[in-house]
Amino acid sequence: MAEFKKAATKDQLAPGECTTVEVDGTAVALFNVGGQFYAIDNTCVHRGGPLGEGELEDNVVTCPWHGWRYDVTTGVSLVNAAAKVAKYQVKVEGNDVLVALE
Numbered sequence: 706m707a708e709f710k711k712a713a714t715k716d717q718l719a720p721g722e723c724t725t726v727e728v729d730g731t732a733v734a735l736f737n738v739g740g741q742f743y744a745i746d747n748t749c750v751h752r753g754g755p756l757g758e759g760e761l762e763d764n765v766v767t768c769p770w771h772g773w774r775y776d777v778t779t780g781v782s783l784v785n786a787a788a789k790v791a792k793y794q795v796k797v798e799g800n801d802v803l804v805a806l807e
């Protein structure tokens with residue numbers, strides 16, 4: 706069973722914002738899409754850019770390094786459908802945003 710760990714608090718991330726958090730030593734990109742939280746691996750599969758520092762528009766993040774775009778709800782690249790980063794489960798408990806790495 707997935708083990709959820711606290712990654713952030715809800716008020717750290719307003720709708721339309723993203724950030725990078727560390728969960729058990731793994732860099733995770735966390736997104737707030739209209740009040741719904743999503744988490745994917747922070748490392749862009751192109752050259753390792755930090756996706757949590759990208760530009761979020763609706764459910765799509767643009768990598769800050771060379772512009773690859775990913776659907777944050779699936780982790781799948783919109784540039785290259787074969788390219789994909791891990792997507793993590795997220796749940797909200799009270800003011801805490803929890804992420805399960807698997």
Ligand code: FES
Nearest residue numbers: 749752754768771
């Ligand atoms: S590292 Fe992300 S687009 Fe190049």
